[in-house]
Amino acid sequence: MLNQVVSSLRQERLPHIWCPGCGNGIVLSALVKAIHELGCDPDKTVVVSGIGCSSRAAGYLDFNTLHTTHGRALAFATGIKLARPELTVFVLMGDGDATAIGGNHFIHAARRNIDLTAVIFNNSIYGMTGGQYSPLTPVQKRTTTAPYGHLERAFDIAELARGAGATYVARATTYHAGLLKNLIVAGARNKGFSVIEAITACPTAYGRRNKLGNGLQMLLWQRDHAVTVKQAAKMSPEELRDKIVIGELYRAEAPEFTATYEELVARLAQKEK
Amino acid sequence: MAGAAAPKVVRLEVQRNWCKGCGICVALCPKEVLKLDEFGKVTVAEPAACIGCGRCEDHCPDFVISVEVEEK
Ligand SMILES: Cc1ncc(C[n+]2csc(CCOP(=O)(O)OP(=O)(O)O)c2C)c(N)n1
Ligand code: SF4
Ligand code: SF4
Ligand code: SF4
Numbered sequence: 001m002l003n004q005v006v007s008s009l010r011q012e013r014l015p016h017i018w019c020p021g022c023g024n025g026i027v028l029s030a031l032v033k034a035i036h037e038l039g040c041d042p043d044k045t046v047v048v049s050g051i052g053c054s055s056r057a058a059g060y061l062d063f064n065t066l067h068t069t070h071g072r073a074l075a076f077a078t079g080i081k082l083a084r085p086e087l088t089v090f091v092l093m094g095d096g097d098a099t100a101i102g103g104n105h106f107i108h109a110a111r112r113n114i115d116l117t118a119v120i121f122n123n124s125i126y127g128m129t130g131g132q133y134s135p136l137t138p139v140q141k142r143t144t145t146a147p148y149g150h151l152e153r154a155f156d157i158a159e160l161a162r163g164a165g166a167t168y169v170a171r172a173t174t175y176h177a178g179l180l181k182n183l184i185v186a187g188a189r190n191k192g193f194s195v196i197e198a199i200t201a202c203p204t205a206y207g208r209r210n211k212l213g214n215g216l217q218m219l220l221w222q223r224d225h226a227v228t229v230k231q232a233a234k235m236s237p238e239e240l241r242d243k244i245v246i247g248e249l250y251r252a253e254a255p256e257f258t259a260t261y262e263e264l265v266a267r268l269a270q271k272e273k
Numbered sequence: 274m275a276g277a278a279a280p281k282v283v284r285l286e287v288q289r290n291w292c293k294g295c296g297i298c299v300a301l302c303p304k305e306v307l308k309l310d311e312f313g314k315v316t317v318a319e320p321a322a323c324i325g326c327g328r329c330e331d332h333c334p335d336f337v338i339s340v341e342v343e344e345k
Contacts, residue, residue, distance in 0.1 A: 003286075003339050014291055015335060021295035025334030177331040216297045219332070 005032045008042070010062050017056060021215015023200030026174040027121055028057045030198075031090065034184035035063075040088050048077040050102060052094035053128045053202070054121035071102030074109045077116050085115070085258040088188065095122040096134035099155050103135070110164035113192040114257040119184060120157055120195065123202035131205030142209045157197045162250045167192035169250040173199040173222035176246055183248065192256045199226075199244055283325035284341040285317050292337045298329035307338075 009032070018024045035045060045063040049055035051070035058065040064087075068076045077091045098106050098120045109116060125143060126132040133143040133150050136157065140149040161169045168190035172180035180198055187194030201207060201218035212218050222244070229247040232240060285306070294313035307329060308318040315337060317323075325342040 003341070006288075006336055006339070009336065015293065018334065020293035021297065022334055025336065026332055029331065029333075029336060174332070215295050215334070216300050219297060220300075 004036050005029050008032045008035065008062050009060050013060055016060055018053060019202075019204045019215075021201065021203045021218075022053070022127075023123065023174040023198075023202070023215065023219070024054050024057060024121060026177055027054070027119065027180065027198045027200055028060065030174075030177050030181040031057075031092075031119060031184055032061070033181045034188065035090075037181070037185050038088070038188055040188075044087050046077075046080055046087050046089045047092060048073045048080065048089065049092040050094070050097035051128070052097050052121075052126070054094040054123070054200075055092060055097060057092050057121075071097055071100070072105060073097065074102060074105040074116070074118070078105075078109060078112075078114055081114055081116055081258055082261065085262065089116050090188070091116050091118045093118065093120050094127065094134075095120060095124065095136040095157070096126045099135045099157065099160065107160070107164040110161050110166040110193050110195070112257040113165055113167055113254045115191055115193070115259075117184065117188045117190075117194045118196070120197050121200050122157060122197050123200050123206060124154075125202050125206040127202045127205045131209060141206075143206075144209075157195065158249050161193075161195040165193070165254065166195050166250075167252045167254050168194035168248075170195070170248045171197040171199065171244070172246050173226050173244060174201065175219050175222040176226060179246060186248065190251070191259075192254060281325060281345060282343045283323045284339075284343070285320060285323055286339040286341070287315055287317060288337050288339075289314050289316075291335045293335055295334065297332050297334065298338055301328045301332050303328065 047058045048066045049058035050073035058067050073091050081089050124136050132145040135155045137150045158169045168187045170183040183196050187196045203215045207218050226244045226246045232245045292314040299307045304322040306319045306323045310316045327340045329338045330340045
């Protein structure tokens, strides 16, 4: 099975730059397995990323890849999808990339319900720049910019995506790598804006400062704090406070942007005849 | 073959030079198949014990391990 993954990687660039035990490679592996399961033609598959440790993922993939600027991956991906709607477009972003500098692109891509599959690597921190807090850093956690513990509340990416108009929203952790792969497959099959949040460990910039141990220990933390949607339905808000709800969280029907745009083009072409 | 599990052959392949010694595969393997060697890199210590569950492959952040299961 892994040979399949490796066959879709630019092997000459391995080993990758990520730290020992960093979860980014687990997310990347799940993504490639999902792309194989979907049977995507590599020449019609595009992977767009922003800037951050996680966004380096695009550079290791042997598809059509575009490593863009910080926070703007969705803007580039929107252009690609509108110009070539037949392409399958995945967008890889860190939690900072997607919800801090790229927060507006994120909500408006969701509002348009454009057919993109966004995979957000949520490691609760700005990994690449040394551990500043992000909009996903939990209250009281320590970062280089919150040495006494973080004061602000964190976003809930899934709620944000849902509220803004995404039509598929799901979450998994790197411990639940098989589930993560399945959710990426389902998200890609949704004709609209799909968001898959992958909870992943940054042992270097987040784990160390918060005494969460190494990558393995952070992975086991995910195992011990994840509850399925079904389990969560029977739990009180108090019981859910330190839990991560995993699985398919939301699905909806709404007009997809490239399809409505194509309809308009066809309508105007008809008029001219 | 109703009831009995089909016999299977498991092939484990390791791309040792990509291994960063994080120990995730060693800890998650349910059969203690994998170990870290004296250089801190993964090694297949008990190949015969492997049941082909794929946990090591799915969780290795460095694409080191490949698990191939052939149903006989
Ligand atoms: C316009 C711009 N502002 C700031 C930066 C510096 N910068 C690089 S990566 C990054 C944040 C990375 O965090 P995240 O997106 O969560 O990804 P991670 O590294 O954690 O995977 C920042 C602020 C930049 N490259 N470009
Ligand atoms: S700093 Fe964190 S996110 Fe970046 S490669 Fe290292 S462990 Fe991964
Ligand atoms: S496939 Fe399962 S049993 Fe075999 S080495 Fe990997 S984790 Fe262990
Ligand atoms: S999980 Fe991968 S990188 Fe980590 S020790 Fe095992 S083979 Fe090496």
